């Protein structure tokens with residue numbers, strides 16, 4: 001369950017009411033777009049897709065031999081999987097992420113792996129991302145060298161259902177390939193096989209995750225009073241003059257969640273709007289309590305240019321009692337308390353201290369760090385982003401700004417068709 005706390009933003013409920021009509025219009029405009037698959041709103045339907053869930057389960061059950069799971073993918077094709085696996089892994093399977101192109105760590109990883117016990121999962125919506133293809137080339141070669149014809153059982157792909165080089169490769173070679181629905185973009189794909197397949201090997205509770213996400217859907221389709229993502233989107237809209245948005249999570253298990261959110265927020269909303277204006281706010285990842293000892297100094301006394309979201313669990317799923325120790329009387333105030341009580345107190349104290357400093361801050365309380373509550377949170381944040389796209393007049397589902405860098409990379413590597421881009425004649429091609 002998710003709960004919003006705006007106690008340090010006085011007047012918010014009244015302002016919300018005053019904008020009810022405009023918010024309803026934004027909600028209707030977004031929902032009207034669901035009719036056209038080109039609008040990339042397929043992520044709304046992912047939590048209902050029980051058929052894919054069944055297939056993933058069957059695949060997991062058919063491969064009990066897996067001890068190491070290598071996930072090759074980048075951006076939307078890795079950040080969500082990484083965040084959820086770190087939080088909810090119950091199996092003994094070891095996970096490794098190849099979401100970079102630095103040779104040394106890949107070589108170090110290859111030296112530790114036993115190919116007979118390794119499953120390689122390459123995920124890419126487009127099927128053509130250079131980093132992912134590079135990783136796949138290396139691991140494919142490695143599997144073939146060690147396993148001969150047996151390599152096929154050790155590779156699984158997740159990509160577009162019809163298009164792209166990975167789909168074509170899977171069909172040619174008869175490799176198992178799961179699908180990211182055509183109308184689902186990378187950073188909205190965590191509840192597709194991109195995230196669900198690794199999570200199945202982590203033995204995480206996938207049903208609970210999807211059930212939580214369905215709760216966010218229910219809210220997002222409701223009138224404003226019950227529509228939490230529309231409310232948080234409006235909070236961001238109201239504070240859009242503040243350039244920095246700190247996303248601070250008080251959970252070690254969710255330590256990779258801010259990175260997933262940064263891509264979702266920045267890549268969806270940092271755009272040129274319909275009037276040709278540059279819009280967007282810069283999401284800054286933070287982790288409590290660690291960043292109290294690293295970033296909070298800046299948040300307290302640096303520029304008042306931030307909107308901060310604190311994501312705070314309300315209860316532990318398991319607690320640890322802090323024992324009394326003779327000779328450590330300095331810690332007496334901790335004796336007999338639950339460790340979670342300390343975590344909660346630190347979150348509350350930081351919340352108050354930031355508000356006292358004059359920063360704009362609100363809290364999102366998670367009932368607990370469970371697949372159900374986190375599934376709800378992820379889908380909530382995707383809705384928030386989609387609503388903000390409407391309010392800011394941008395398409396939240398494309399990323400035209402990353403294309404030039406990709407084309408220049410191709411040119412620098414001598415890919416046919418990109419000649420000329422690398423030698424300074426770039427302007428001509430833009």
Ligand SMILES: O=P(O)(O)OC[C@H]1O[C@H](O)[C@H](O)[C@@H](O)[C@@H]1O
Nearest residue numbers: 074075076077124125126129186
């Ligand atoms: O899933 P893929 O097609 O491999 O894309 C991976 C990532 O790279 C692209 O450059 C986009 O900017 C991201 O939105 C995407 O998540």
